[in-house]
Amino acid sequence: MDGTNYYETVPRDALEKVLWMESDRMGFFINTVTQAGLEREIDVVSNEKRQGENCPFGQSYALMLKYFYPEGHPYSWPVIGSIADLRSATVEDVKEFYRTYYGPNNATLVVAGDFNREKTKELIGKYFGEIPAQEKVEKVKPIPVKLEKTRKLVYEDQFTNVAGLDIAFPGVEQYHPDFYPLRMMALLLSYGKGSPFYKVLVEERKLTSYTNVATSAFELAGQISLSAKAFRGGNLNDIYKGMQEAFRRFETEEIKDSDLERLKIMQETMMYNVMMALESKTQALARNNVFGGSPDRSVEELSKYKAVTKKDIMRVYRQYVKGRHFVALSTVPVGAMDLALSGSEPVNVEQDDYVGQKLASDGKAITDDESFEFTPSVIDRSAEPPLMDNKPEMNIPEIWIGQLQNGMKILGMEYTELPVVQFTIILNSGMLCETADKSGVAMLTAAVMNSGTRMKTAEELEAAFGQLGARATIGASAERMQLTGHCLKKNLPQVVQLIKEMLLEPRWDEEAMELAKTRMRESIHQSVTTPKTIARNVFRRMIYGPDNVLSRSVWRSEESIHSIQLEDLKEFYTKHISPSTATFCFVGGYSKEEVMSLLRPLENDWSAKDVKETGLNMTYTAPPAKIYFVDYPGAKQSYILLGAPAMPRISRDYYPAVIVNKMLGASSNSLLFDVLRLKRGYTYGAYSSFDCGKYLNEFRATSSVQAAYTPEAMLLFRECIADYGNQFTAQTLDKTRDAMFRENAAAFEMPDARLDILEAIAAYELPAGFMKTQEQMLRDMTPEQAQECIRKWLNYDRMFYVVVGDAETQLDRVKKADLGEVIVVNKEGVPEK
Structure with a gap:
């Protein structure tokens, strides 16, 4: 929102090519911008905008920006703007923006990877050194939002079949001292099964399957956002009352030290996750430098999260949320205004003529054949540099293989750059093991296995993982079930014990099953409103036929979900969850011997059984139509x-x-x-x-x-x-x-x-x-x-x-x-x- 990123991830021998290309973009390409090229990009970006709007809740983000920020505020419209804005852009507009902001004195260049430092400095000087500085771009001062009153709005969305509520309070800009306790406040309110928003809206009142509280902070301003989608026919007044009750509990129930510590550990894990990939690491360094004044700002950020106290959190809650004005947007299906928050005023979006509008191409290929004068340079920029002489080779890390006595296979690969491990247990027990009358039982079994163990409630299990900087979830697909997780390397022994509980001692909680069934029925109901999902479902039906297991969604139909009982889940578990079809996949800084030793508890207590898949009809008959x-x-x-x-x-x-x-x-x-x-x-x-x-x-x-x-x-x-x-x-x-x-x-x-x-x-x-x-x-x-x-x-x-x-x-x-x-x-x- 506040800057523009150009990034390339390339083999190391292409570094000079990238520097040549990016320096050309910064200092020498502007004369190549033609009217035909601009018109093509206007068409392309218009399609990007419409693609985001052509789905349920596709207009909600832009409407919240428009009514939350004051008129004229740079954040009061999406980055893309409106179709009218795009269509009014001229070549001179593009050139003026370029002259203002595309100067080396307004940019940060980050190169990360395997390269020679001195040679790279020389290449940067060669390609970027002659680009003249532009006039200094003055740093913009924050423009915080101040709401004079609470405003409630409602928008009828032609693509949705459920109602959704978005609420925004004014927050703070990035790096503001209050941002860190505000983020912790947001996580405590809605992250995890023990949070008040989850407890009230999801678990107790069963109004939604997901609710979120988030704090966003940008260069000029920030906001605190609440969001939830109601189940079908659900009234957003009930959602709002649930949010109010969740706030009341947050005020009256003291924050647990263990919960706050768990969230601080999560921040550390998140920093490691950013640093895993070269691309995300590079972008973090650049952003930190541009907006935070130092490429290593992330380290300082982590220390600020760790310093947050319970007193800080309650202070910012009272200062920014409790009793404060907000903007609320109810997005409802067409003709369902009664589902909106009481007292909401209707709003609309500007409609563009997407049917009658002609594209620049209008039936022909666009060509950039206008003449232009090249920007002068001391080197020949028309000559693409050759690849460097350090061509990379694909070095496949060694894969080690083992097997426990109960039949579970072990596959491992070393990773030592960061102190983290990742793992997956794949089980050959997905939808292919279901019978037609119990379609959806695999997904429901996975959902209930995530909902606690014999010794721990769902909330306690989640907290136990969180205290270890870990996460593990079980899911199901057409061909398999799998348990996937990650943790800090030092905590893997304790995490294995928790995994053992999940796999061998499910809680078999009736209430958890009913909640999972409700979520699945709602997912089925809402999935038929998304074009991509609709197309995929129809395509699979035509390929596999209506009765083939592979043509069904993972949960089949609302009717089949309704018929499944807890005993069905237990029967599926007994027949199909077995180490004989399981493979433990591991990546991290442990040796084969160490991993095999850590998995002994699963070997000793998990007995093998025969698992059979339902037979598949693999014949294909071409559909009758094209x-x-x-x-x-x-x-x-x-x-x-x-x-x-x-x-x-x-x-x-x-x-x-x-x-x-x-x-x-x-x-x-x-x-x-x-x-x-x-x-x-x-x-x-x-x-x-x-x-x-x-x-x-x-x-x-x-x-x-x-x-x-x-x-x-x-x-x-x-x-x-x-x-x-x-x-x-x-x-x-x-x-x-x-x-x-x-x-x-x-x-x-x-x-x-x-x-x-x-x-x-x-x-x-x-x-x-x-x-x-x-x-x-x-x-x-x-x-x-x-x-x-x-x-x-x-x-x-x-x-x-x-x-x-x-x-x-x-x-x-x-x-x-x-x-x-x-x-x-x-x-x-x-x-x-």
């Missing part, structure tokens, strides 16, 4: 999905397919992105990928496009994919190979990336050396093999479309596009009569 259209009334964007079934993850065809897809749609350098965004401006992004499945897989190409150009975008998808084999040359393969080798060189930087490798081995039954095998496949692939893979797995004739958009304005246009038969289906994929 296009399935789902009506999403009033949509500003149409969500397009084009795809087909693909191979299992373990197939030898999988990685070759990933290779040939790289230049089709795997990144912003790919064909789909180039054609649909850069050349036509139809979308903010367009991508394609092969999913991962143990038994069957999916290829999907997707984009959210401006509604008025729905059939045009579909035709471009056809053009790109149907002709891809002709465009994929030996040079394309060489470019792909080089790009993927460079990406793979950094594949093991972060511990979670290493954990992903181990999880893939466990989940898809891959050999431990599969990464080396893939590297050899990439090295050896021939153009002929690439063409064969494209013909087999990127065959447009095998694919079909799912389009989620406004039928009133787009259905007839799609039918007239001559792309194939169109069938209108509902949000579950059932044909409309």
Whole structure:
């Protein structure tokens, strides 16, 4: 909100190229900004804005900014602004902004990674040294918000089917001394099962599945935010009364020392998490320097969190929240004004003509063919520098393998840069183990296993993990259940004991099960309001058929959830939770012997049993139509999905397919992105990928496009994919190979990336050396093999479309596009009569 970040994560031998490119952007590119290029970017950013608005609660953020901040305050509108703002921008506006802010004296450059310090300084001087300083940009003083009265607003959202409440109190700007106790206050109010907001609104009154209190602080101002979405038909007055009761308890019940200490430990863990990845570490250093005056400001920040006292927290609560004015926004379904806070005044949003509006491309590719004068430079900036001579290699860390006597496999990989560990226990016991009449039992079993143990309530279990700087949760998916967690290295022995309790001694709490059932039913109810989810559900139904387990969502239907009882969960647990199908994946600073020793309690007390999956029908029958259209009334964007079934993850065809897809749609350098965004401006992004499945897989190409150009975008998808084999040359393969080798060189930087490798081995039954095998496949692939893979797995004739958009304005246009038969289906994929 307060600055602009340009960041690149590249192999070490590309450092000079990046410095050349970024210095060109800062000092030498402005004359290349043309009217055609500006118009294209206006179209692209307009699509970005509409994409964010074309979903439930998509307008709530902008409305809160508008009415919380005074008119003219820099935060009173989103960074993107309005469509009218975008359309009124001129080339001269862009150049004036550039001249004002894009100077070296207003920037911080951070280089982090494996490089030669003196050589890098020399390169920075070469490329940035001649850029002249601009006029000094004066530091802006804070502009705090002062509300003269409480204001309640209501907005009717055409895309939502539940009501949501957002409340904002004025807070403080970043680095203000009160920010640290305010953040601790917010966490104490709503973070965790013991917090008053969770206790009152979720557990006791059962008004919502999630509520949040947050404190945000920026350069000029900050705010304290409360938010909650009601269950269907829920009245926001009840939510507000619950919040008031939660505040009352916070005032009257003394803060526990253990709770405050747990949150301080969490702040330390969060700092480690930021420092794990080179990219987030670099951005933190830059932001700290620009706004905090020192690149190591995070260390000082942590000390300030640790110094917060209970007295500080209650002081800021009374100063900024208790009895203070606020702005409340009720977002309700159309025609449900009675669900809003009493006394709310209706507000609306400015509507743009998203149907009639013409893009700059308007049916043709945009070209930047205007002449311009290059900005003078002492070096030849038209000459792209070569790669440096320190080419990185993919060094795959050693994977060690073990097995406990009860059958649980152990996979490990070393990580010692930071004192943290990450782990996952994968269990072959997901939806595939369910019977049709008890669909959803796997997810419910996981939810109840998260809700305490025989010896600990859910609140006590969460607190025990928190005191150790740890977290562990159990989840379920179609093919598996898994327990995933992390902790400080020194606390792993205690964490293993807690994991043992979760796995072997579930609490089997009836109330926890009923709460989980309510949450799942509400998730089903709300999921049919999001275009991406609708498209994915319809697509899977068409691929697998309505009765296949893989075509269902994880919780199937509200009816099946309602029928499940606690005894069903116990039966599922008894039959399917077994070390014989479990794999413990570990990344951290322990040896194989140490990890095996730490897991002895699980070996001794967890007995193996046979686990059987429900049989799967893996036959595929092509759906009868080429296009399935789902009506999403009033949509500003149409969500397009084009795809087909693909191979299992373990197939030898999988990685070759990933290779040939790289230049089709795997990144912003790919064909789909180039054609649909850069050349036509139809979308903010367009991508394609092969999913991962143990038994069957999916290829999907997707984009959210401006509604008025729905059939045009579909035709471009056809053009790109149907002709891809002709465009994929030996040079394309060489470019792909080089790009993927460079990406793979950094594949093991972060511990979670290493954990992903181990999880893939466990989940898809891959050999431990599969990464080396893939590297050899990439090295050896021939153009002929690439063409064969494209013909087999990127065959447009095998694919079909799912389009989620406004039928009133787009259905007839799609039918007239001559792309194939169109069938209108509902949000579950059932044909409309």
